[in-house]
Amino acid sequence: MGINHKMSFCIPRISLSALLVCFISGIILTCQYYPFGNVFRNVEEITTVIPYGFFFRRLHYASGQLFVILMLIHIVDHFMKRRYKGFSVGKWAGLVIPLIICFFILFTGYILKGDKEGIYAGNIFYNILKEIPVAGETITRFVIRPGEMFFWLPYLYHVFFLPILLIFLIRDHINNWFSQAGFLLFTTAGLFIYSLLVRMPMDIPPHAKIELVKGPWFFLGIQVCLGVLPPIVAGIAAPLIFFAILLLLPGLKGHLQKAVHYGIIFLSLFYTFLVIFGYFFIKHSWVLSR
Template structure:
């Protein structure tokens, strides 16, 4: 099986798949509005506060961008998890599988870079950790570290370029063919608008702490809580690079593993996901 037509999917699956595209369009559109107001150099925290408090409807577009971006990542995660749970990865071509998993990875990279671009103390800590992890990569760490975050007044410039230009283009290029089967109907568009509108109005963005202000219990994005716990339990090279790298390689290789290797690899991925969820829960409850 390559691509099962959307009409053959269960109703709930058709709805979830159809929600991704409108959420993506809303995320890109609201991000484009914020792009013209955001200043990636200098006092970025002040720039974000200016957007939130002084720019007309700035707080609305920030919340809308946040909500739609989170929704895109969650829907992509559900889509790939559904493939894993039903064993569809073994019946999917390697090219299609790499596009799906690569798109999911880019969705989370967009969330991570967006988290850093908040410009508050938590984002500075997250950017510093990301730079240290990138610098710990064997052989290419010295080259990767400056691509994570910059220095001084340009600290937020690399994640800004990645978040606003490189990653969105890469995501659209990867999912271009796949999105054709996810075209939503009017009911799906209405549901997406209601859900994102409700989230935008009711869910606050939190009270940011200016850079340099001590923060008790600072944490990164929700999907990296497990990684934070892993880094607490073992050296950064193992917890932040080797183990995650092996997991991603195993996931990417699922379509080409045949015979006696197929089921063990499939179950190994599911076990790793379960263990990571336990780490996420442990960190969240700490």
């Protein structure tokens, strides 16, 4: 078995094992999390006061990040090997849409920290959604609201709606990916060791006076674009167009499919550059250009 085949075989199984660890640790944290009032204090109490709270926060964070990163690698593997050519648009969407959902789960989790970064991320998300013509105000009522309900809707999406939708979409893969218990044991052991030894990024108190506040790593490219483009373009139109093209790729034929394939590679590399630039060189907090 070649190394590429081994990676294609192992990555989705390790990824799903990480998802199970993420679910279990998340359920434990949910018992102590309260999405109203001083959420930052609540999270700090979970981390410093509740027995083993720090461990389960680290475990939840690490397993969630691992799942999404490995799922991203899995889709890139399919894309680069042009396996989408043998897929229908619907079957290909069954791979791409769960990844999009995963990024939203990570983003809502980022908001639920209740620290300065989480609050900034939530406010920017709220303001971007408001920019949607005609339906913006209506959409925000179902996604995120200012005031006392600020964390409530992200909490519902993070804990209930999005995980249930994710499991529904990947249900056909679960039996195959869980066929060998060794992957679950290996992944769980690795995540436990990591969570005991490696600290999470530090939470920033909501009222701390700092000049630089950044979003989650996968949104740094959008954060960079928000400084130079209208919010509706940087935060809504550009991502929607990219994922729409990616989803429709199997339905294209001949030279058009080939051109779109390389166009997606170029755009992905460009966004990766923006993420790296945002991580190392950005000198301002989340801002809107308009």
